[in-house]
Amino acid sequence: MKVKAPEAPKSPAAIALLAFALFWIALVIVLPLVNVLFEAFRTGVAPYLAAILEPDAISAIKLTLLVAAIAVPLNAVFGIAAAWCITRFEFRGKGLLLSVLDLPFTLSPVISGLVWILLFGAHGWFGAWLDAHNIRIVFALPGLVIATVLVTLPFVARELIPLMLDQGTDEEIAAVTLGARGWDVFFRITLPNIKWALTYGVLLCTARAMGEFGAVSIVSGHIRGLTNTLPLHIEVLYNEYNTVAAFATASILAGLAIVTLILKTLLEWRFADELAAHRRH
Amino acid sequence: MTTDSPISAGDARLETNGRSAHQIKPEGFKPPKATHRTQHVLPGFHASLGITLTYLSLIVLLPLVALVLRPWEAGLDGFIRTVTDERVLKALQLSFTTAFWAAVVNLFAGLIVAWVLTRYEFPGKKIIDAIVDLPFALPTAVAGVSLSSLYAPNGWVGSLFDPMGIKIAYTPIGIFIALVFIGLPFVVRSVQPVLAEFDAEVEEAALTLGATPMQTAIRVILPSLAPALITGFSLAFARAVGEYGSVIFIAGNMPYISEISPLLIVIKLEEFDYAGAASVAIAMLALSFTILLVTNFVQVLLSRRGRA
Incomplete structure (x- = not known):
């Protein structure tokens, strides 16, 4: 078969x-992006810097990084474990497992936040118990982390599964036959084979973790300087009609999105063969 | 869910039930699958499956069970009263109709963008191709504030329409604009690979037999893209129904007019009406799944017709 x-x-x-x-992409995609920078620098560089160096902004940046730094490694380890058992073994209920794995992608972000309130909120299943033991989950860091974990759960697994199916088990079986032990097989055979797909998955997972708004907004409680991540900080500033500061904060996340796109594109060009089949260009 | 061997042992026992021993036929015993051996060769089956199941149960299943059980606090009546409340019905109607029309627009625009990206060579093509994914990468709140300021009556685009008396931001049109933004890459990325792999010989045959390029495109290429187009459409639609961040800034959030269903969940939570919030969520999920089932069905029908 030849391709045109x-x-x-x-x-x-x-x-x-x-x-x-070209017109459509310029209007729908490029214009909103350019507008962020335009609005952020509308009154010059000094107000821009003042907005992103303000204590609440700094604590929002720190909190965003902290949440991502906990949620992403959790989902990366889960993604590797899930991809390992799904692509290396046959067992009953695998189809069901794959559907559950994809569920977070089909949930509204708001529902992904709501479920944690139903479990850990004041009137949630474990609300009274948590209160009695003085443990805070929602409206605190743990809530932000679990909501982010739920929203970004499939990213790493979804990158690894097609690739590892594609690669098959020959190399790993050969290693085991020659006497390699469990972790040796993983670190010397599997990990080098999947490292770029893993990087790709972690990249998408991190970008989403830092930018998540809906789910995090519900479990955060919007306590300034304490539970506001960067996207929530934008909302607070925007609702206060502090447009320049809102767009200055938004420009940090827009920059992050652009860096993500560049890295993603570079990975697709440079390591096409080592990414999942559907990512090859 | 365990390894194969206990399962086949279980199957064998089931076969025995209700039959006397002499009735058991040899084919009742399935030979172990080829993959069966792999399980014993490669390590880590129990550990990796254990981690996967525990994690999914705690992060996905337990929360969903809490969601599914919550609406019935005031019985079935309570649930029905909540979801048939006029404000809830209006919000559901708004979310689903704006998501539908945005997905329809993305179906056409996405098809054209995918076509241009696979068929033509032009300067800057790789950058354009990469930038199509921006709505995936850009945090929704950023998109929300930016679209809101662009389409407000004093914004770059809004000010063009304001003299004509057309308000975009803070109306359902604004919601539609935000959903067009977030949905575009779903259609482009679903269609692009299928279009790139399309057999050029089929196309050449159509052209040689006298079809115009337009006829070839519409009657030869388009039908084979139908399944991918439907996939892209339903992904864009499903995402749009639940979308929150990019919408609430531009929506205006007027009850009965521009209030989307996810926002209603937020409002009910703020009123500590957990059962009400869960009811709206369940209604949204039920409607979404029904629509996805229908589109799946259409897709199966179409691909059958394509084969016949």
Whole structure:
């Protein structure tokens, strides 16, 4: 089977389609991005710096990094374990397991936050017990972390599973047959084979973890300087009509999104063969 | 869920039930699958499955059980009263109709973008291709505040429409705009790989037999893209129904008019009406799953017709 190679658009129809696509991407995607920077620097560099160096902004940055630093490694370890048992063994209920694994992608972020309130909120299942033992989960760091973990749960596993299925088990079985032990097989065979797909998954997971708004907004309680992550800090500032500060904070996250896109694209170009099949360009 | 061997032993025992020993046929015993051996060769089955099941139970299943059990506090009546309340019905209707129309627009725009990216060569193509994923990467709150300021009556785009008396931000049109933004990459990324793999010989055959390029595109290429288009449509739609961050800033959030269902969940939670919040969530999930089932069904029908 041969595939049609892309060529320069020649016919009027082709030129019209290209023009429409470029116009649409400029309007729908580029314009909102440019607008963030424009609004952030609208009154100059000094107010911009003042907004992102303000104590509440700094604590929001720290909290965002902290939440991601806990949630992402948890989901990375889970992703590796899930991919290992799903791609290396046959067992009953695997299809069901895969569906449960994908569930977080289909939940509204608000529902992903709501469920934790139902469990750990004041009137939740464990609310009274937690209160009696003076343990805070919602409206505190643990709540932010578990909500983020739920929302970003599938990212790493979803990158690793297709790749590891594709790679098969030959190398690992050979290693075991030659006498390698469990962790040796993993660290010397599997991990080097999946390292770029793992990086890719961790990258997407981190980006989402730092940018998550809906789920985190519900479990945060919006306590300034304490439980406000960067996306929540934007909301607070925006609702106070502090537009410049809101967009200055937004520009940090927009920058993060651009860095994510660049790294993701570089990984796709450079390590196409070592990423899952559907990522190859 | 254990290794294969106990399962096949269990199967064998089931076969015995209700039959006398002489009736057991040899084919009642399934030979172990080829993969069976792998299990004993590679280490870590119990550990990795244990971690996976524990983690999924604690992070996904337990919370969902809490969600499913919560709405019935005031009985079935309570649930029905909540979800048939006019404000809830309006919010559900708004979420699902704006998500639908945004997905329809993305279906066409996404198809054109995917077509252009796979068919034509032009300067900056790789950058354009990469930037299509921005709505995946950009935090929703950032998109929300930016779209809201762009489409407000004094914003870059809003000010073009304001003189005509068209308000975009703080109306359902604004919600639709935000959902178009977040949904675009779903359609592009579903269609692009199928289009890139399309057999050029089929296309050449159509052209040789006298079809115009337009006819070839619509009658030869488009039908084979249908399953991918439906996938992209349903992904964009499902995401749009639950979307919160990019919508609430531009929506205006007027009860009965521009209040989306996820926001209603937030409002009910703020009133400590946990059962009400869970009821709205369950209604949203039930509607979404029904629609996804229907689109799945349509997809199966289409792919059958494609094969016939």
